[in-house]
Amino acid sequence: MSDYNFAYLDEQTKRMIRRAILKGVAVPGYQVPFASREMPMPYGWGTGGVQVSAACLTPEDTLKVIDQGADDTTNAVSIRKFFEKTAEVATTEHTGEATVIQTRHRIPEEPLTEDQILVYQVPIPEPLRFLEPRETETRKMHALEEYGLMHVKLYEDISRHGEIATSYAYPVKVEGRYVMDPSPIPKFDNPKLEMAAIQLFGAGREQRIYAIPPYTQVVSLDFEDYPFVASKANHACALCGAGDTYLDEVIVDDEGGRMYVCSDTDYCSGRQDKGHRGEMAAPYMEVAE
Amino acid sequence: MTQDNPLLSVRDIEKRYGARIGCTDVSFDLWPGEVMGIVGESGSGKSTLLNCLAGHIAPDGGRILFDTRAEGLKDTAQMSEPERRMLSRTDWAFVHQNARDGLRMSVSAGGNVGERLMAVGARHYGDIRDQATDWLGRVEIAADRIDDRPTAFSGGMQQRLQIARNLVTGPRLVFMDEPTGGLDVSVQARLLDLLRGLVREMGLSAIIVTHDLAVVRLLADRLMVMKSGRVVETGLTDQVLDDPQHAYTQLLVSSVLQV
Numbered sequence: 252m253s254d255y256n257f258a259y260l261d262e263q264t265k266r267m268i269r270r271a272i273l274k275g276v277a278v279p280g281y282q283v284p285f286a287s288r289e290m291p292m293p294y295g296w297g298t299g300g301v302q303v304s305a306a307c308l309t310p311e312d313t314l315k316v317i318d319q320g321a322d323d324t325t326n327a328v329s330i331r332k333f334f335e336k337t338a339e340v341a342t343t344e345h346t347g348e349a350t351v352i353q354t355r356h357r358i359p360e361e362p363l364t365e366d367q368i369l370v371y372q373v374p375i376p377e378p379l380r381f382l383e384p385r386e387t388e389t390r391k392m393h394a395l396e397e398y399g400l401m402h403v404k405l406y407e408d409i410s411r412h413g414e415i416a417t418s419y420a421y422p423v424k425v426e427g428r429y430v431m432d433p434s435p436i437p438k439f440d441n442p443k444l445e446m447a448a449i450q451l452f453g454a455g456r457e458q459r460i461y462a463i464p465p466y467t468q469v470v471s472l473d474f475e476d477y478p479f480v481a482s483k484a485n486h487a488c489a490l491c492g493a494g495d496t497y498l499d500e501v502i503v504d505d506e507g508g509r510m511y512v513c514s515d516t517d518y519c520s521g522r523q524d525k526g527h528r529g530e531m532a533a534p535y536m537e538v539a540e
Numbered sequence: 541m542t543q544d545n546p547l548l549s550v551r552d553i554e555k556r557y558g559a560r561i562g563c564t565d566v567s568f569d570l571w572p573g574e575v576m577g578i579v580g581e582s583g584s585g586k587s588t589l590l591n592c593l594a595g596h597i598a599p600d601g602g603r604i605l606f607d608t609r610a611e612g613l614k615d616t617a618q619m620s621e622p623e624r625r626m627l628s629r630t631d632w633a634f635v636h637q638n639a640r641d642g643l644r645m646s647v648s649a650g651g652n653v654g655e656r657l658m659a660v661g662a663r664h665y666g667d668i669r670d671q672a673t674d675w676l677g678r679v680e681i682a683a684d685r686i687d688d689r690p691t692a693f694s695g696g697m698q699q700r701l702q703i704a705r706n707l708v709t710g711p712r713l714v715f716m717d718e719p720t721g722g723l724d725v726s727v728q729a730r731l732l733d734l735l736r737g738l739v740r741e742m743g744l745s746a747i748i749v750t751h752d753l754a755v756v757r758l759l760a761d762r763l764m765v766m767k768s769g770r771v772v773e774t775g776l777t778d779q780v781l782d783d784p785q786h787a788y789t790q791l792l793v794s795s796v797l798q799v
């Protein structure tokens with residue numbers, strides 16, 4: 252047994268966070284303030300998500316951590332190791348096997364089930380922040396449902412770029428009431444916010460927790476003549492050939508060469524294991540020693 | 541609109557800052573289509589009064605009755621905050637002395653005008669843009685400046701943009717706090733011309749706070765002179781300015797520089 256309390260935080264802190272989560276689930280999309288703790292990692296590395304995960308984890312859980320869809324990037328690896336050490340829970344890279352998934356900037360391609368919890372790391376929870384810098388005023392606007400300003404942002408997009416150019420952190424209205432920032436997920440993922448799993452959002456520095464319960468209505472804001480479009484790069488994955496996934500653009504040389512690959516690494520490798528091949532896939536799979 | 545009710549009926553409004561008087565004992569009626577000027581020196585309580593009337597600060601006593609569309613005369617100081625904020629987005633408009641206080645400087649001119657439309661539920665980009673273009677035209681801002689930010693505008697243009705932004709939802713009552721302050725005289729003249737046209741054309745009621753007697757001479761039907769938080773003289777504008785009764789008003793009128 253390690254010298255840490257289970258999942259690092261002390262039990263009273265976890266109770267406090269669970270109370271905030273329950274309130275968030277009861278009022279979908281509402282930002283619940285909570286007493287965020289110092290975590291042994293810098294702000295911006297997912298301190299909010301880590302605290303929410305810590306409050307949700309049980310010893311029987313299987314944890315998956317992704318960063319921009321990938322299981323093997325610094326942020327994902329360090330948070331996974333953190334919980335391996337402090338909670339000694341099982342970890343996995345397979346979406347289907349996980350019971351708690353902590354994510355940064357993506358929703359997994361594989362549809363989640365009612366048995367899973369999706370925890371988001373949120374940098375700035377307030378969707379109105381860049382239009383209205385006063386916290387007192389934004390809280391009032393949420394309370395009184397004054398959301399005209401959100402459309403001013405979309406208006407500015409269209410007037411400047413000819414279309415709604417906001418491509419991530421695209422504002423949504425939850426259950427017809429609160430306007431919410433779905434954290435910086437690409438707007439391609441917005442339609443997936445109506446899902447079977449419970450979704451929890453934690454912002455450590457800003458000390459806010461909010462939630463979307465399963466099967467909650469989530470509508471992306473738009474104009475009647477400029478409807479919401481869940482856009483993605485117009486390519487197929489170069490490794491697994493999938494045409495319906497969110498893609499990362501990878502520059503491969505200094506002559507303009509590039510490839511598009513699934514940002515969800517688990518989904519991509521799962522497809523390759525089943526024999527799907529994209530146009531730049533390796534002719535045979537290397538076997539790890 | 542009924543003519544038997546005043547649009548705004550103010551009774552014994554008082555606002556104190558600790559032991560000091562902000563304004564006290566102010567009563568008047570404003571009728572539909574009427575423009576009232578409030579003049580007085582700095583610190584005479586005219587801005588305090590205006591902020592009380594517009595719901596920006598809560599008065600310590602008295603009643604402010606506004607003729608709402610749905611329920612007739614209603615005390616705005618007793619209203620719930622959502623109701624009052626709804627009024628200030630629809631039936632009321634507030635033109636600040638400094639255009640920067642009334643505009644969103646990081647949002648384009650079109651967005652500034654469109655904000656009030658979107659706040660009351662407009663969700664069609666083309667319609668919002670058409671209305672914004674129309675209103676920029678009415679305040680003499682060229683249509684090709686619609687996507688420029690107010691930071692790229694001159695002071696006079698910013699002030700006109702603020703007026704367009706306020707009038708786009710067709711308010712019935714406009715509060716103006718020194719609308720021409722800080723502008724040079726030729727720009728002032730143009731702005732006053734524009735304001736006079738809009739007020740007459742839209743049948744607006746307005747309360748204009750200023751220390752510039754020329755502004756009220758041009759715009760206001762009726763005049764209220766304030767000193768030390770109290771109203772010292774009221775009457776028709778020309779009457780008060782041409783034949784001032786109170787000693788302070790006489791001083792005020794005689795202080796105007798003659799060129």
